[in-house]
Amino acid sequence: RKEVEQDPGPFNVPEGATVAFNCTYSNSASQSFFWYRQDCRKEPKLLMSVYSSGNEDGRFTAQLNRASQYISLLIRDSKLSDSATYLCVVNNFSASKIIFGSGTRLSIRP
């Protein structure tokens, strides 16, 4: 079983829709979590951190569920420019480990 798993998609949704995807992790000692965005053939860039209390940045909301060991990303009122691959990142400080999920591809259609 992979340490971090994501549904690869693609998720194909119309502009304006709400879309959500999850990322599950297997190591309960994981301590910090992030979502990165990667456009085709480009480098990943930080989208947002994920806090225990959840956090929101405009149309984006990230949640952490430690009991079930997953993080989620919700995108409201999706735009064409949201089309990208979304990577979840899970960190274990004590083991100095950083694990990237393989990404979920999102495609927004007009």
Add this chain to the structure above:
Amino acid sequence: EAQVTQNPRYLITVTGKKLTVTCSQNMNHEYMSWYRQDPGLGLRQIYYSMNVEVTDKGDVPEGYKVSRKEKRNFPLILESPSPNQTSLYFCASSKSFPGEYEQYFGPGTRLTVT
């Protein structure tokens, strides 16, 4: 402009011919790292460095070497490249261990080994 640079951006080489991919950051970051990205496997960490002269293996270090003689530079060395090292490589840096801090990525190096 704060950035991570990598060179070359594209490289086609033959099996066994030693190569070096350079990585440099101008943000005075302590932590630097190399990843490879393959379809369906995501980004996998090759090596990382917590600071100058401090390097450690990531998840897939076989066939690679690194050095960190200066804070800004973290070259990746393939002593004897093989076709299974054909991949997209990213260098990244962060202020400290990226469990707490954002990682900044270079633009990537697409390597083909024939």
